[in-house]
Amino acid sequence: IFSCGADKVGMVWDAEAGERIKKLSGHESFVNSIRPARRGEQLVVTGSDDCTARVWDVRARGWASKLEFKYQVTAVTFSDNASQIFCGGIDNSIHCFDLRNDSKPVYSLVGHANTITGVAVSPDGSHLLSNAMDNSLRIWDIRPFVSQRTPDRCTKVLQGVTHGMEHLLLRCSWSPDGKSVASGSSSRMVLVWDVFTGALLHQLPGHKGTVMDIAFHPKQPIIASASTDKTVFLGEI
Numbered sequence: 512i513f514s515c516g517a518d519k520v521g522m523v524w525d526a527e528a529g530e531r532i533k534k535l536s537g538h539e540s541f542v543n544s545i546r547p548a549r550r551g552e553q554l555v556v557t558g559s560d561d562c563t564a565r566v567w568d569v570r571a572r573g574w575a576s577k578l579e580f581k582y583q584v585t586a587v588t589f590s591d592n593a594s595q596i597f598c599g600g601i602d603n604s605i606h607c608f609d610l611r612n613d614s615k616p617v618y619s620l621v622g623h624a625n626t627i628t629g630v631a632v633s634p635d636g637s638h639l640l641s642n643a644m645d646n647s648l649r650i651w652d653i654r655p656f657v658s659q660r661t662p663d664r665c666t667k668v669l670q671g672v673t674h675g676m677e678h679l680l681l682r683c684s685w686s687p688d689g690k691s692v693a694s695g696s697s698s699r700m701v702l703v704w705d706v707f708t709g710a711l712l713h714q715l716p717g718h719k720g721t722v723m724d725i726a727f728h729p730k731q732p733i734i735a736s737a738s739t740d741k742t743v744f745l746g747e748i
Contacts, residue, residue: 513555515542516526521557521719523569528708537574542550543585543680548593556596558584561739564598566610578613580606586627590653592733593637597653598626605641607653620651622665629682634689638666642683642694644674650692650706669704670710673697675721679739682724695722715746 512524521535521542540560548554553569554672560583566576578598586599590607597616599605605620605627622734625644632639632653638652649665655665674681675697683694693703701715701722720740727734736744 513544513545513547517541519559521567523555523556525552533569535565535574537565538546538563538647543583546588549591550591551593554589554593556587556589558587558598558600560655564596566596576610576613576692580607581678586630586641586682587632588632588639591632595697595745597630597632597639599630599641599643600624601626603627603643603645605630605639605651606702618664620649620664622649622668622714624648625674626678628680629694631683631685631692632644633685634687640683640692642672642681644678646670646673648672648683648692648694648704663710667706667709668709671702671704671714677721678722680725681721684727687729691713691727693725693727695725695736697721699738701725701734701744701746703734713748715748717744717746718742721741 512526515521519538523533525532528615538559541727542559544558555567558564564578564584565574569573582600582602584600603623606616609617623643627643627730629642637654639653648669651664672694681695699718703713718738720738722736722738724737
């Protein structure tokens, strides 16, 4: 389990023993986002209010790579093979960096009109889902070669999510089969969309506060949601 927060550190936990096994220290302000690599080396990426994103090797001391930005970094994730990282922040854009040469972005995904609050790579690694305070989610084509029909890489804009005056970092998630995506919302609902049509499929009620994060069950039609009401719900879809 990976966690981060206002104490300026990232944490790696043993899920079975419930014990901390690694403390990622080095950031100078709140750590807003943390994400491990799906496969390969034991890498973790973090994004912080100190205007940096840092890559860590869990087996080593200190950070392995540091990316510096002009603005706070609010959402980070690895590409499918962990050769690239995607960093979103209060500049309303998502920047892709190649870890083999991180001196400048490979490209930037521009289209959101407010702070990026969440990013997630699709199960097959071909697309990136982003959530932002402009009350929309976007799906981006992140394959190496992009169709001329989508030169800006944006393939879909999903509407229905609401970000309240609290300006919380609402996350987003893909279903295991890549056919659906979900997001939390200040409307206290869990929202689920069809990836191909963009239609809003489900609005799951129950929470009494903003829904911050969601996760699909790997095999069953169940979605977990965490809220500012201090509860975690399991809902069937």
